[in-house]
Amino acid sequence: MAKMTPEKLAALQQHDKPAFDFNNPEISAFFERALPHGYTLETNGFAALPGFFQAPHRRDIDGNADVVMVGCPLDLGAIGLAGARHGPEAIRAASRHFGPINDAFGSIPFEQCSVIDYGDVEWSCTDLTTRVTNDIAQVFEAIGRQGCLSLSCGGEHTTTYGVLKGLATAYDDAFGLLHIDAHCDTMSTWGGDEINDGSVFRRAVLDGFIDPQRCIQIGIRGRAGFLWEFSHDVGITVITADEVHEKGCDYISDQCREVIGSDRSYLSLDIDSLDSSVMMGTTGPEPFGLTARQVRQLIHGARGLNLVGADLVELNPNRDPSGSCAHLAAALFFELLSVLTDIKGADATSGVTNW
Ligand SMILES: [Mn+2]
Known part of the structure; x- marks a missing residue:
């Protein structure tokens, strides 16, 4: 082994730069835009509220936010085990590992848009139906009326x-x-129950929140298929997990765009x-x-859709002792956020960086 020459060492040392060099215009430009929105690199949980991806916490829903993230800590409608109510808390904690940069898109959601964490929906009582059809729906109706996109974290x-009810009311649309x-x-x-976590989309069709002709369900499998004949009866497009493996995600995403079209849509x-x-x-x-x-990849395939919102549901931290599932869920939640800010920020003046 030959010792490195001083010239070679000097050349290598040229690449040694500080991680956050505020004199670098590419870096300082981002922080100049993001800091006024309340974005912070603070990771000290003792000092800062752990909002999703360290987003600023703001309870006011007004036209000043583009994307509003909301926690819905509810599991009263779960047919199976309880625990999903701890989902927002677990994903907020795990979300510190992600952002601000989306490496697949080369984008920074907080640069494209103003993104806030509303916190969790406040419950008015212990009853499931009231919490869903009243408490959740009211928050999302307010978000929709302000023209903000919503990103909901369940909960089951x-x-x-509740989200669909609120948004459908705000936009007066299916x-x-x-x-x-x-x-x-x-x-x-x-x-005779009004709703549970296995009947969500039947009720959403019957109540006019979603149009089955423009609905596609992907990844379907398992032993309960006999319970879902309604999907086929009303004309929802159903894609099994096997079909995703066989045909590939690009093919399935093309099918999504064909089924959903360019009118308003929602991603769950x-x-x-x-x-x-x-x-x-x-x-x-x-x-x-x-x-x-x-x-x-399927989430990325939604970039061309006219989404009014998205959600991630059914993480159950009680069954996740290592935190690995919350980690993965937070990563996918960031991908959802990135798609929404991409849609909302399409007209924004700030460019996409090359980071
Ligand atoms: Mn499921």
């Missing part, structure tokens, strides 16, 4: 019903749906769409599912 899937899940969630209600991601080998931290884990990369 019943939360999505949406297309990109739904990634192991389950169709179109079963009938059970024993159930984390149990992921294979149970990586996602046992959920209420209804299913084997033979999607990979993390496939789910990410």
